[in-house]
Amino acid sequence: MTQEFILETRGLTKEFRGFTAVDDVNLQVRDGHIHALIGPNGAGKTTVFNLLTKFLPPTRGEILYRGKPITGMKANEIARLGLVRSFQISAVFAHMTAMENVRVALQRKLGTSFHFWKSEKSLEHLNERALELLDEVGLREYADVLTVEMPYGRKRALEVATTLALEPTLMLLDEPTQGMGAEDVDRIVELIRRVAKGRTVLMVEHNLSVVSRLCDRITVLARGSVLAEGDYQSVSRDPQVREAYMGSDAAAEEEASA
Amino acid sequence: MATTQQLTPAMQRQRSARLRRNTLYLVLIVLGLLAPLAIYPVFLMKVLCFALFACAFNLLLGYAGLLSFGHAAFLATGGYFTGIMLASYPGLTPEVGILIGTLAAVVLGTFFGVLAIRRQGIYFAMVTLALAQMVFFFFVQAPFTGGEDGLHGVPRGELFGLISLSDNLNMYYFVFAVFVIGFAIIQRAVHSPYGQVLKAIRENEPRAVSLGYNVDAYKLVAFVLSAGLAGLAGSTKTVVFQLASLTDAHWHMSGEVILMTLLGGVGTLFGPVVGAGLVVSLQTQLAQSPLGNWVSVILGLIFVVCVLSFRSGIVGEIQKMVRKNFK
Numbered sequence: 136m137t138q139e140f141i142l143e144t145r146g147l148t149k150e151f152r153g154f155t156a157v158d159d160v161n162l163q164v165r166d167g168h169i170h171a172l173i174g175p176n177g178a179g180k181t182t183v184f185n186l187l188t189k190f191l192p193p194t195r196g197e198i199l200y201r202g203k204p205i206t207g208m209k210a211n212e213i214a215r216l217g218l219v220r221s222f223q224i225s226a227v228f229a230h231m232t233a234m235e236n237v238r239v240a241l242q243r244k245l246g247t248s249f250h251f252w253k254s255e256k257s258l259e260h261l262n263e264r265a266l267e268l269l270d271e272v273g274l275r276e277y278a279d280v281l282t283v284e285m286p287y288g289r290k291r292a293l294e295v296a297t298t299l300a301l302e303p304t305l306m307l308l309d310e311p312t313q314g315m316g317a318e319d320v321d322r323i324v325e326l327i328r329r330v331a332k333g334r335t336v337l338m339v340e341h342n343l344s345v346v347s348r349l350c351d352r353i354t355v356l357a358r359g360s361v362l363a364e365g366d367y368q369s370v371s372r373d374p375q376v377r378e379a380y381m382g383s384d385a386a387a388e389e390e391a392s393a
Numbered sequence: 394m395a396t397t398q399q400l401t402p403a404m405q406r407q408r409s410a411r412l413r414r415n416t417l418y419l420v421l422i423v424l425g426l427l428a429p430l431a432i433y434p435v436f437l438m439k440v441l442c443f444a445l446f447a448c449a450f451n452l453l454l455g456y457a458g459l460l461s462f463g464h465a466a467f468l469a470t471g472g473y474f475t476g477i478m479l480a481s482y483p484g485l486t487p488e489v490g491i492l493i494g495t496l497a498a499v500v501l502g503t504f505f506g507v508l509a510i511r512r513q514g515i516y517f518a519m520v521t522l523a524l525a526q527m528v529f530f531f532f533v534q535a536p537f538t539g540g541e542d543g544l545h546g547v548p549r550g551e552l553f554g555l556i557s558l559s560d561n562l563n564m565y566y567f568v569f570a571v572f573v574i575g576f577a578i579i580q581r582a583v584h585s586p587y588g589q590v591l592k593a594i595r596e597n598e599p600r601a602v603s604l605g606y607n608v609d610a611y612k613l614v615a616f617v618l619s620a621g622l623a624g625l626a627g628s629t630k631t632v633v634f635q636l637a638s639l640t641d642a643h644w645h646m647s648g649e650v651i652l653m654t655l656l657g658g659v660g661t662l663f664g665p666v667v668g669a670g671l672v673v674s675l676q677t678q679l680a681q682s683p684l685g686n687w688v689s690v691i692l693g694l695i696f697v698v699c700v701l702s703f704r705s706g707i708v709g710e711i712q713k714m715v716r717k718n719f720k
Contacts, residue, residue, distance in 0.1 A: 214605035226600035228593045239593045240604050242586055251587035
């Protein structure tokens with residue numbers, strides 16, 4: 136039965152000097168789903184995210200990828216398994232061109248990344264694939280632009296292209312639409328929908344309209360624990376979720392008007 | 394040409410930049426070959442040794458983003474090993490002595506690197522400083538280094554057993570060749586598949602991790618390369634001056650190489666060369682003038698002015714100017 140879940144956590148817990156940021160979280164992400172992790176500020180979403188991607192070691196609990204434990208692995212090792220994360224603040228290599236950004240991800244598979252005696256011309260045959268990937272996220276005309284000079288929304292798209300270069304089976308996106316204007320949000324939502332085909336996506340997201348448009352399944356975190364889980368309809372009706380997410384006032388108002 | 398591969402503007406730019414760079418290298422090599430006709434060769438050799446040392450340091454600081462405060466240890470280890478070898482085994486040719494010194498620095502660099510690389514920023518600098526101080530005290534105490542007096546009377550010998558290096562001009566061309574090789578290694582490392590990953594790590598380390606790169610291993614390679622080249626500089630210097638002294642192991646030397654690199658331009662290939670040239674010239678000129686006792690103060694002042702007003706160093710500022718005005 137475990138096989139239908141691509142990623143699973145059992146009793147995942149993270150304590151920081153007595154403060155429990157993540158408390159006994161059991162998360163199950165189904166293969167092929169777009170799964171969202173939502174919750175109010177300080178709910179522990181980003182901590183869960185960092186635990187899953189091994190940027191933080193868990194205090195207790197287990198993480199399983201396709202039924203196999205990956206709890207003790209290093210961050211760069213799980214990337215090799217096909218779990219690739221993005222970051223809350225756009226994570227690009229600022230003083231490299233868009234093409235070079237993607238190429239750095241592509242070149243790992245060549246196995247020449249320690250070859251300090253080889254010319255970088257040996258990477259040029261990757262350019263074609265890099266351009267394809269840039270095309271896929273609508274950035275072909277930015278190929279030669281230094282990333283630092285690109286607009287914010289485009290940087291996030293570039294991040295997706297770089298992630299795709301690794302052909303991930305599971306993409307972990309940390310607030311992909313954070314700090315974006317409405318137009319960019321629409322573009323990124325479309326992009327995620329497109330690249331999620333044949334993949335699994337787990338995303339932390341604040342923007343509920345994005346979640347409602349994209350996600351198959353939603354887990355709501357509050358104060359480090361799972362509050363509710365289900366599709367958008369059922370989760371959004373859950374009174375506990377309403378209270379945690381919008382504050383008790385909003386829930387009360389809602390009830391009063393109903 | 395009906396090639397299927399299209400050249401993007403950036404690739405064309407890169408190619409023309411490569412061409413310009415190669416022309417520049419050619420001009421500089423010719424200048425380097427002609428230089429001893431106009432300038433005292435021993436002075437030039439000193440500049441070249443320190444330039445190589447600074448270039449090695451810059452590989453670490455400028456391209457891997459790691460500030461080592463213990464590079465004197467590698468310079469001195471290279472120097473002492475070469476000195477001891479050449480002094481104790483008269484049959485040894487200088488190039489073998491230099492190779493042994495360099496290897497010793499590589500071994501020490503691997504040891505330092507494994508211990509220090511996990512730390513970041515100031516902690517990394519402190520660990521390297523502490524380790525370098527241990528090396529310094531080892532050289533003070535060890536019976537074979539001559540302690541405070543230093544190791545004297547290292548023979549220059551005959552290169553490959555053929556060419557006498559006691560002639561300053563022969564010696565100069567050998568040092569120049571060593572420098573060019575060292576510089577070429579750095580130039581290539583920066584523009585290699587490895588250099589690309591190193592750049593990515595410097596730009597955004599967590600992202601490089603999330604792409605599956607074991608960043609510590611990449612940093613360690615940079616550290617060992619840098620240590621080895623610093624050792625090469627120290628070894629060569631010992632052959633030139635026929636002595637190895639504690640000055641090279643002192644933490645002042647670790648500071649001086651930072652000064653040279655920042656002054657010339659960190660993260661630029663030629664910056665450290667210019668910085669080393671400037672610092673060595675100033676030291677030599679001032680030592681002969683009435684201001685002899687003020688060398689450190691004057692260098693310190695220059696450093697402060699440099700850091701406050703032109704942060705990218707001499708070469709860095711020139712590059713900026715060229716970019717602004719000719720594009």
